[in-house]
Amino acid sequence: MIELDHTDHAILDALRSDGGMNAKQVGDVVGLSQPAAYRRIRRLEADGVITGRALIVDAAKLGYGVTVFLGVKLAARGRSAMADFERAVISIPEVQLVQQVIGVHDYRLRIVAQDLSDFERILRRRIMTLPGVGDVESNVLLSDE
Numbered sequence: 069m070i071e072l073d074h075t076d077h078a079i080l081d082a083l084r085s086d087g088g089m090n091a092k093q094v095g096d097v098v099g100l101s102q103p104a105a106y107r108r109i110r111r112l113e114a115d116g117v118i119t120g121r122a123l124i125v126d127a128a129k130l131g132y133g134v135t136v137f138l139g140v141k142l143a144a145r146g147r148s149a150m151a152d153f154e155r156a157v158i159s160i161p162e163v164q165l166v167q168q169v170i171g172v173h174d175y176r177l178r179i180v181a182q183d184l185s186d187f188e189r190i191l192r193r194r195i196m197t198l199p200g201v202g203d204v205e206s207n208v209l210l211s212d213e
Contacts, residue, residue, distance in 0.1 A: 087121035132180035139173035143202030
């Protein structure tokens with residue numbers, strides 16, 4: 069476990085609120101000079117605390133008005149079944165996130181679609197035809213605020 073001080077936590081809070089800030093902006097927020105903020109950010113990256121800064125895309129502005137979380141239970145078990153499913157599912161552009169989980173489902177997917185009929189098309193023609201897919205359960209996102 070890595071020891072973080074108050075300033076490190078303040079830097080992480082600043083970057084969580086706006087991952088696009090540069091070292092000078094972070095320094096201004098947390099009360100450090102630009103070089104000191106830069107060194108701390110680089111140390112947090114080198115230690116693996118910061119692993120990247122995600123680009124957040126507004127799916128609705130791209131025409132994707134519906135987000136669905138899909139639980140997928142594979143019909144077959146084993147490494148090869150999982151590898152085949154993962155390889156196939158990541159090639160679907162509407163699938164934004166693939167998470168392997170423990171519980172009722174084997175995977176949780178975040179899928180964006182233009183509307184519910186578009187999601188139905190994605191589900192029937194793309195997801196249900198993937199290797200090893202058994203049961204699925206959909207949850208439509210109402211709000212992410």
